[in-house]
Amino acid sequence: MPKYGMVIDLNKCSSCQACVTACKIENNVQIVSEYDAQHGRAMFWMKMLTMEFEGDYPNIRPKTLPRNCMQCDEPSCIKVCPVRATYKNEVGIVAQIYPQCIGCRYCMANCPYTVKVFNWDRNEQPKEVEKCYDPDVSVRPKGVVEKCTFCIHRLQIASEKAKAEHRDMEPGDYVPACVETCPVDAISFGDLDDKKSEVSKESRDYRSFALLDELGTVPKVRYLNAIE
Amino acid sequence: MEMNRRDFAKLLGGSLIGFAVGGAGDALLKIPGMVVPLLYSGPHVETWKVTTCAKCPGKCGLRVRMIDKFPVQAFGNPLSPMNKGGICPMGLTSVENLYHPDRLTSPMKKVNGRFQEISYAEAYGILTNALSSNGKGKAAFVAQTDSAFMGGLIKQLMAGLESEKVVVDNFASSSSMPFDRAAADHPDFIDFESCDYIVNFGSQLTEISESPLYFSRSMNDFRAKRNEFSTFSPKLTPDAYKANRWVPVSPEFYVDVALGLAYVILTDGTYDKTFVGNEFKDFDGFKKLVMENYSPAAVESRTGVASKYLIETARKFANASAPVAYFDESILYSSSGMRNAYAVVALNALKGFAGYGKLKDRELPDFENKKENESPQSSWNSRMLIGDKDIKILMIYRSNFVFNSPGQDDLRKAISDIPMVISFSPFIDETSELADLIIPDHDDLEKLDAFSSTVTGAPVISTQQPVVKPFYSTVHTGDVIVSLIADLKLSKNWSCKKYEDYLQSYLKPVYKHGKGMLMNQQKPTGLEKSLHQAGWQMASYSSFDEFWQQMLKHGGWWDPFPQTSKYKPAVSLTVDHLTANGRGDQPGKNARGNSLKLNIFHRNFDYRGNMLRNPVLTEQFGMDKDVYYETWIEINPATAKRLSVGDRTKVKVKTGKGAFEAFVIYNPAVVPANIDVPFGLGHTASKKVYGVNPMQYSDAVFDEETGKPSLSETEVKIV
Amino acid sequence: MSYQDLHDEDEVLFRPIYESSRSFYIIVIVLTAVFLFGLGCYIRQLFYGLGATGMDEPVSWAFYIIDFVFFIGISHAGTLISAILRLSKAEWRRPITRMAEVITGIVLAIGGLHPVIDLGRPDRILHLFERGRLQSPLLWDLTSVTAYFTASTIYLYIPMIPDIALLRDRGGKLHNFYKILAWGYKGTPKQKHALERAINILMVMVIPIAISVHTIIAWIFGMTLQPGWHSTIFGPYFVVGAIYSGIAALVIVMIVFRKVYHFEDYLKEIHFKYLGTLLLVVSLLWTYFTFAEFLTTFYGHEPAEMRVFLYKFVGPYAPFFWLMVLCNFLMPVIVLSNKKTKTIKGILVASIGVVVGMWLERLIIIIPTLANPRLPYPTGMYTPSITEIGIAAAATSAFVLGFMGFSKLFPLISIWETKEGREHSVHEVSMRLKEYLPGKTEESRVEASVKAEI
Amino acid sequence: MKNKLVLLAIVIGFSAGVVVVNTAVDREEKFTQPIVFSHAIHAGKFRIPCMACHQNVMLGARASIPNIEVCGACHSTPMQKTPQELLVYKYVSEHKQIPWYNIYHVPDYVYFSHRRHVAIGKLNCKLCHGDMAALDSPPKTQFLQIKMQNCWNCHEKHHVTTDCSHCHR
Amino acid sequence: MKDRTIYLIQLMTLSFNWILAISVTLWFINLVVVANQVKDTQTASLWISILAITIFWILAGVLSYVFFSLHKYADEVK
Structure with missing residues (x-):
């Protein structure tokens, strides 16, 4: 079984936020009302974070990074889920089962990366967005927690296609929407166990680091430091 | 047991209450919003169509995902040389525009300050009447299109109407303006392959430029080679924090900074003496001006840019084998506008424009006409609407210049003074709400158009094909203009009936020319490449019609192995350009006060x-x-x-x-x-x-x- | 001894059951109105989603969880205190235990509902039973709260059986109701013996259950990786906090009902003095835990922890934090350690302070941590919405209503225990005291053997 | 005693309310298919394979109810001139889609793919849809109720994955 | 009311506790079975279940003990 992982090269990333939009439209993530957005309920699975500013003005650089679900190998969210609505599946993706979730938000409280978002309100979308729903992904009702799933529906479709064509999955068959969209190919995606894959090479690069590595969550999303 | 009426009422009431509570309680479990209805119920057949994004000058290839013949998503086209599969947020959301509830569904006419729906025939009648009775010499056109073909068509219309008051707001043409005036023509692309140092004056290469996605990729490759670039800009934008050095400077001082750099290069004597000797007109006057006014110390005192950064940057620029001092439209957005641009052109000239490239092969019709279509022959701009009493008809194509320009009240008044304003905007926006007549254009996904670009160093023609049939009774503005030219007999030998004919007339030479390839496969490598360069083609088409259909289907045509050369202009730069003659501004007059x-x-x-x-x-x-x-x-x-x-x-x-x-x-x-x-x-x-x-x-x-x-x-x- | 011949003095204990003043009905109507308002708020929340609350993206747990922890904390008033006092044979417990146990029962029911109110999808609550995952502390919590509720209800009920029997024997409207509940108790020695045996078993069982309940609630937070929560001390810290708020709530309830139902003869100043001393001890214990908790955080100086720490000490939550220190430490210690202020009024003030302070403590524990996630995220003051306040008000009024309702059905002070105390304890205690003293008397030995036979 | 009767009435009323609301909410829409289509004639008598009309079965997630074009391929001219066939012919000649009622709904949070089951899993259509070739008129109810338990049972029986994320999304 | 009815009602109230204990037991057994099915936290589930089930059974047992002994010794002369 492959173990899917992602490496985001901060040296290449130009903070254009295409991954954020791609994620939003690929996964039918709810657009919340003006009131909700201003009260901290905007929903983004992929988010552009400004971590800190390095240096003093004018030799100052913000450290920005796109942050999606880290798809931890030792996820702290699944430990606390009382109903098995979130769990790690055989390919290492931490999946979220929306029809199972009771909305207790314990996983949100326990995620050190704050990647989980909650449907605080009824899903009432603008007309133009409703018509652009991705039919591969459900539209979550209110009251459930959701998060990045590495576009697991794309994995289903890709594996199905590969099986129908009587072949094995090939590296390029399944990539999440953010990876596909990234204009500068800053995000590489693939099988971490395959030592020859680009993502596994990059994850062992001297520049590579994981967010909050000290917590022992073993994220499968790693970053490559920017070269100064 | 006896039962009287009272007991019966009690029983009934009790059971009713129980019923209500039970029913309501059960219904509560099925609260609205808990269940979201099914997304689709059709057969759910998925198809993909290729087109080009027209949201910005980038001309990125798009793959539109269609479910049961309706677009739902758009992603980048991996075979497009402009974006290679990537796409920006604007392109990703282009489907939303198609379904936007605010879209105009039919032509609108303003009656007593309110818009009323009218038929296209009626609208077209009003338009032709206005133009034929009052049009010649009295019309103006403000357009915003990145299609050189559309721009050319508009200019042709205005030429027929004997008016010079036309502006095609196009990123490429705006940024090439100073090149056109200072030099013979302008460079086609930055030669990222050979260039090794970039000084960037305020342009947001990866966000707002001729092709943000192409530049994002090339800048990464450029940086991967450990080449350096410095940015002078007023804000630390995402572009600027990718730079090796960001120097904060306000746009009105770009001229000072550029000439301050020139000062260092001139004193060091590290400039390209042969180029300057042969091509640079009035070099001595330029040198005198710089030496007198732009010593690093003087620049520092005016602009606050530390002289050590200036000297450091200038030496790096001078020592680089192919440096580029880059600027684009954004450099013009300051009170020293054109002088900024000239100063940067002059800085480039000191090193002989070493980092810029030029396409050698000029057989391609589109690119030959590019200059004619895009370069500003007249220096009219939309600002000149104000106070111009001669304009009787104003046509606006997709430009929202009232919104994106300061001094909106003056513009609004000027527009409302014009007796006939026709807008071709598909939406009611800040500009089109001032119009008397709106003939809405198609949405980008319903539309046929083509874009040409040389920004990657390879000639590219990207085509936009109608992905869906138009939803509403909107009309392609190109079609309107083509039939206007025909009906008003504005051009001799006009044989086009539709915009498609017009486009084809431009693209036929591309077909005849025989080089290049369709965007239906990856860029050839190895043997294929050498075959390609030797002139062998694996054409998948045998006639022009087939070529045209294939082009639409695959999103365009490009020549992966163009012949290029170093850009060598004859720089006709005079000192007047740099001192802003007629404005009374003197170098260093833009001192910035203490105010915010x-x-x-x-x-x-x-x-x-x-x-x-x-x-x-x-x-x-x-x-x-x-x-x-x-x-x-x-x-x-x-x-x-x-x-x-x-x-x-x-x-x-x-x-x-x-x-x-x-x-x-x-x-x-x-x-x-x-x-x-x-x-x-x-x-x-x-x-x-x-x-x-x-x-x-x-x-x-x-x-x-x-x-x-x-x-x-x-x-x-x-x- | 017959259950009909009552001591005349104890008649006052029955009075609340048969007599209700006009103010009683007014209070009931007001509280019912508040409760219905809260219910309306909840139904509105069901329709509009949790967006009706003031919670947002990093602060995903707020008022409901604070109330949950707080109410469950209060519940320790009861069973735990009465069990400990019973176990330690503190004779002054007799008039207190019943009230303490009632508080436990009612508050547990209310507090236990709070997580359900907090759920985004209460209609899927059955998923907990179908596919629950026992590794989740939430499920431990569900189990332990259920166990504690069951245990404390039984522990309330069994010592009440003799009193119910008394009520049954008095007859009246609810004769059948009491008859059912009295379980045929007639006060025979064997019955009494069985009862006492059961009480002793329960007494021993209830203490670990009660401690486990609050420890597990602490673990809900302590098991996470979040700064400010991930702490080993949390279990005992929460238990101490729970006992602390429990005693305070008990004192308030005792003082109020003593005044309203004229129990001055039963709840004497000495009871309050003892409870005041207990409160003082627990207050110091709580302060010690708080100090230990914050000192280690401060000394370790881990950045994420420090962000939370500073958010509490000098940041937006500083007013609440220092108010909590005032309410939970300074005020009780000053009031209770001074003889002049250690009057019933003083103890009441201190107790109200402690209840408020303990609520603030839950707030201080829960929100600053959530508002300061490890990765940069927008933080901001959490402000509760009208829905949350309404539901909190409804919960409080439900508690008061429940207590008032109980007082209309059963005596608030254990009659048989008082009687037993009057009849046996004086002698027993003096015997016990004599046993402590050096040189055992013959008399005591005889007494002891007699007692053993019984 | 009467009070108890009232209590009883409330209880009965309560349960009645639950039942009524439940049935009212879950009520299947009453419908008649526009045409009494006979699978028995098409699939039974003429042995037309399922995929001939439900063209998307092997290709995608949904089997697709045939378009009017599919009907029109054979019924461009009436063959037997039965009243039902004339009705079809009317739709064909007017190029209008037949407004079929869809009786199989899969909730959108469930990913069910016909290709996965038929093309890859090699399952017979009969397994879920019953012997359609024997039906003279369109079915009114689902043969195999679309319930998770039914999916689960079959997956367990055939040792196919029961990983939630394979179907839920 | 007849004594017999009262006794039945009393038995019913008592049986609530048993229903609780049994349903808790069933619930935990179900959870352990589920945990075993999905091969996830089997041991933890088992131990927690054993602990919880014991507590509920003891509680129910104590209550029943009281009930039956009260009824048994009700008629005894003091």
Whole structure:
């Protein structure tokens, strides 16, 4: 079984936020009302974070990074889920089962990366967005927690296609929407166990680091430091 | 047991209450919003169609995902040489425009200040009548299109109408303006392959440029080779923090900085002496001007740019084998507008434009006509509408210049004074709401068009095919203009009936020329490459019609192995260009006071004021700052403390044009003398208004030559 | 001894059951109105989603969880205190235990509902039973709260059986109701013996259950990786806090009902003095835990922890934090350690302070941590919405209503225990005291053997 | 006693309310298919394979109810001139889609793919849809109720994955 | 009311506790079975279940003990 992982090269990333939009439209993530957005309920699975500013003005650089679900190998969210609505599946993706979730938000409280978002309100979308729903992904009702799933529906479709064509999955068959969209190919995606894959090479690069590595969550999303 | 009426009533009442409670309780478990209805119920057949994104000058290839023949998503086309599969937020959300409820569904005519739906025939009748009775010499056209073909068509129409009052607002043409005037023509591309140092004057290469996605990729390759680049800009935008050095400087001082760099190079004597000797006109006058006014110390005292950075940058620039001093449209947005651009052109000339390239092969018709179509023959700009009593008819194609320019009230008044204003906008926006007649254009996904570009160093023609049949009774503006030219007999030998014919007439030579390939496969490598260069082609088409159909299907044509050469212009630069003759400005006159300045900055989401009607983009606009649906200002914490303004609070920002409310964000990277405010929000014509349009509050100075406003020189106070 | 011949003095204990003043009905109507308002708020929340609350993206748990922890904390008033006092044979417990146990029962029911109110999808609550995952502390919590509720209800009920029997024997409207509940108790020695045996078993069982309940609630937070929560001390810290708020709530309830139902003869000043001393001890214990918790955080100086720490000490939550220190430490210690102020009024003031302070403590524990996630995220003051306040008000009024309702059905002070105390304890205690003293008397030995036979 | 009767009435009323609301909410829409289509004639008598009309079965997630074009391929001219066939012919000649009622609904949070089951899993259509070739008129109810338990049972029986994320999304 | 009815009602109230204990037991057995099915936290589930089930059974047992002994010794002369 492959173990899917992602490496985001901060040296290449130009903070254009295409991954954020791609994620939003690929996964039918709810657009919340003006009131909700201003009260901290905007929903983004992929988010552009400004971590800190390095240096003093004018030799100052913000450290920005796109942050999606880290798809931890030792996820702290699944430990606390009382109903098995979130769990790690055989390919290492931490999946979220929306029809199972009771909305207790314990996983949100326990995620050190704050990647989980909650449907605080009824899903009432603008007309133009409703018509652009991705039919591969459900539209979550209110009251459930959701998060990045590495576009697991794309994995289903890709594996199905590969099986129908009587072949094995090939590296390029399944990539999440953010990876596909990234204009500068800053995000590489693939099988971490395959030592020859680009993502596994990059994850062992001297520049590579994981967010909050000290917590022992073993994220499968790693970053490559920017070269100064 | 006896039962009287009372008991019966009790029983009935009890059971009714029980029924109600039970029913309601059960219904509660099926609360609205708990279940979301099915997304689709059709057969769910998925198809993909290839087209080109027309949201910005980038000409990225798009793959549109269709479910049961309706577009649902758009992604980048991996075979397009412009974007290679990547796509920006604007392109990703292009489907939303198609379904937008605010789209105009039919031509509209203004009657007593209100728009009424009319038929296309009627609208076209009004248009032809107006143009034939009152058109010759009295019409003006403001267009915003990145298609050289559409731009050319518009110019042809205006030529027929004997009017020079036409502006095609096109990123490429704006940025090539100073090249056109200072030099013989302009370079086609930056030679990223050989260039090794870039000084960037204020352009947001990866966000707002001729092709943001191409530049993002090339800049990464450039940096991967450990090449350096420096950015002079008023704000630390995402582009600037990729630079090896960012030097904060206000746009009106670009001229000082560029000439300060030139000073160092001239004193070091490291400039390209043969080029300067042969090509640079009036070099001595230039040298004298620089030596007198632009010593690094003098520049530092005026601009605040440390002279050590100037010297360091200048030496790097001079020592590089192929340096580029890059600028684009944004350099014009200051009170020293054109002088900035000339100064950078002059700086490039000192090294002989070493990092720029030129396409050698000039057989391609489109690119031959490019200059004719795009270069500003007349120096008319939309600002000149104000006070021009001769204009009787104004036509506006997709440009929302009222929104994206300061001094809106003057423009609004000028437009309302014009007796006949015709807009071709598919939406009611701030500009088209002033029109008397709107003939809405198709949405980009319903439309046929083509774009040409040389920015990658390879000639590319990207085609936009109609992905869906038009939803409403909208009309392709190209078709309107083509039939206008035919009906009003504005051009001799006009044989086109539709815009498609017009496009084909331009693309036939490309077919005959025989080189290049369709965007249906990866760029050839190895043997294929050598075959290709030797002139062998694996054409998959045998006739022009087939070529045209294939081109539409695959998203375009390009020549992966063009013949290029170093760009060698004859620089006809005079000292007058750099001293802003006629304006009375002298070098160094733009001293900046101690007051706070409002710096309006653009983001990659919407720099033409058209895209932020898309819900996804609007929500995401301030996401990285965690501000939603409202205008924010970015302020240096030191400045904020001085003004006692708290982080994430609301303040009133006051300029000469009024005051607006904004949300404060501390940002240590902001120039202490500036308050940065993003452009994009505040669409007053849409149903729900989010935020404010900072342009409305800008006391901009307009550069007479370009008509571009200064965006960072408005004095501002925080109340 | 017959159950009909009652001591005349104890008649006052029955009075609340048979007599209700006008103010009683007014209070009931007002509280019912508040409760219905809260219910309306909840139904509105069901329709509009949790967006009706003031919670947002990083602060995903707020008022409901604070109330949950707080109410469950209060519940320790009861069973735990009465069990400990019973176990330690503190004779002054007799008039207190019943009230303490009632508080436990009612508050547990209310507090236990709070997580359900907090759920985004209460209609899917059955998923907990179908596919629950026992590794989740939430499920431990569900189990332990259920166990504690069952245990404390039984522990309330069994010592009440003799009193119910008394009520049954008095007859009246609810004769059948009491008859059912009295389980045929007639006061025979064997019955009494069985009862006492059961009480002893329960007494021993209830203490670990009660401690486990609050420890597990602490673990809900302590098991996470979040700064400010991930702490080993949390279990005992929460238990101490729970006992602390429990005693305070008990004191308030005792003082109020003593005044209203004229129990001055039963709840004497000495009871309050003892409870005041207990409160003082627990207050110091709580302060010690708080100090230990914050000192280690401060000394370790881990950045994420420090962000939370500073958020509490000098940041937006500083007013609440220092108010909590005032209410939970300074005020009780000053009031209770001074003889002049250690009057019933003083103890009441201190107790109200402690209840408020303990609520603030839950707030201080829960919100600053959530508002300061490890990765940069927008933080901001959490402000509760009208829905949350309404539901909190409804919960409080439900508690008061429940207590008032109980007082209309059963005596608030254990009659048989008082009687037993009057009849046996004086002698027993003096015997016990004599046993402590050096040189055992013959008399005591005889007494002891007699007692053993019984 | 009467009070108890009232209590009883409330209880009965309560349960009645639950039942009524439940049935009212879950009520299947009453419908008649526009045409009494006979699978028995098409699939039974003429042995037309399922995929001939439900063209998307092997290709995608949904089997697709045939378009009018599919009907029109054979019924471009009436063959037997039965009243039902004339009705079809009417739709064909007017190029209008037949407004079929869809009786199989899969909730959108469930990913069910016909290709996965038929093309890859090689399952017979009969397994879920019953012997359609024997039906003279269109079915009114689902043969195999679309319930998770039914999916689960079959997956367990055939040792196919029961990983939630394979179907839920 | 007849004594017999009262006794039945009393038995019913008592049986609530048993229903609780049994349903808790069933619930935990179900959870252990599920945990075993999905091969996830089997041991933890087992131990927690054993602990919880014991507590509920003891509680129910104590209550029943009281009930039956009260009824048994009700008629005894003091």
